[in-house]
Amino acid sequence: MGISRVEVERDLVVAGKEAVGEGVVRLTLHDPDGQPLPEWEPGAHIDLKLKEDLVRQYSLCGDPGDRSSLEVAVLHEPESRGGSSYVHDVLAEGDTVRVRGPRNNFPLEKSKRYLFIAGGIGITPMLPMVAAVHARGADWNLVYGGRTRASMAFREDLQRAYKGRVKFRPQDEFGLLDLPSLLGKPQRKTAIYVCGPEPLLAAVEAASQKWPKDALHVERFAPKRDLAAGPRTSFEVELAQSGKRLRVSENMSILHAAAGAGVSVLKSCEEGVCGTCQTKVLAGEIDHRDSVLDDRDRAAGDSMMICVSRAKGDRLVLDL
Ligand code: FES
Secondary structure: OOOOOOOOEEEEEEEEEEEEEOOEEEEEEEOOOOOOOOOOOOOOEEEEEEEOOEEEEEEEOOOOOOOOOEEEEEEOOOOOOOHHHHHHHHOOOOOEEEEEEEEOOOOOOOOOEEEEEEEHHHHOOHHHHHHHHHHOOOEEEEEEEEOOOOOOOOHHHHHHHOOOOEEEEEHHHHOOOOHHHHHOOOOOOEEEEEEOOHHHHHHHHHHOOOOOOOOEEEEOOOOOOOOOOOOOOOEEEEEOOOOEEEEEOOOOOHHHHHHHOOOOOOOOOOOOOOOOOEEEEEEOOEEOOOOOOOHHHHHHOOEEEOOOOEEOOOEEEEOO
């Protein structure tokens, strides 16, 4: 995935807010002056800046060919940190919301066949993906799990558009997704795309161990378990562009150390899941603790998420 230092922020108007499943609303966002919205590819997400210090990432679930609107769908999660409650309880049609992006950490790669696995609200990035692969005549299937049929957003749309291609597996009727039979035998030239709650992602990662390394593509909106944990030591960071040298203490992130020295970097989640703070590394060994980069990116060793990742050794040189 690429590093973007400049991301456009704009105010968009909530042109529509409607229920698309039990506890799920779809927001349709328009430019207030009718200007065309940025281009995006399936798998992309945007940041909604709901209030100062309340920034959340949501996958785009509409049509990338439609430059007049952006669509996201939000699950009401009363136990979460407040973003979904704000969207459900406060945000109304006609309101203005600050939007950053789109950014794509989950790009749709070319493959002969696709297996999409969605859990709950993880269906959102899959919608433009299945539309794209269906339009180009690729071989694809979607397995969609949820708590109950009523809770599964966009179920009727999917049923209508792609009869027979989508397996609906509400948990109260079928139990957990049968991953051993889905993934037990690696299939050639098949890309797996999965998005959903962390237990599903972890189970798919475990069940697809025998698949080729680059077959699995995972989208996370919460940090991978235990990744941010682990011992923390202090180290030095050199900022090559500004010539500054900083000490990053055990209880500080590189992002905060840089901001303290007057070098601010774009950020959003500060949990290592959105990719916004990705920074080029010029020297030093990285202790990756994010949930965005895949094995290939990590092996390249030339970029890191400075909100959570650290140094393995005493020193890193960053292109900042
Ligand atoms: Fe989201 Fe660093 S701010 S990955």
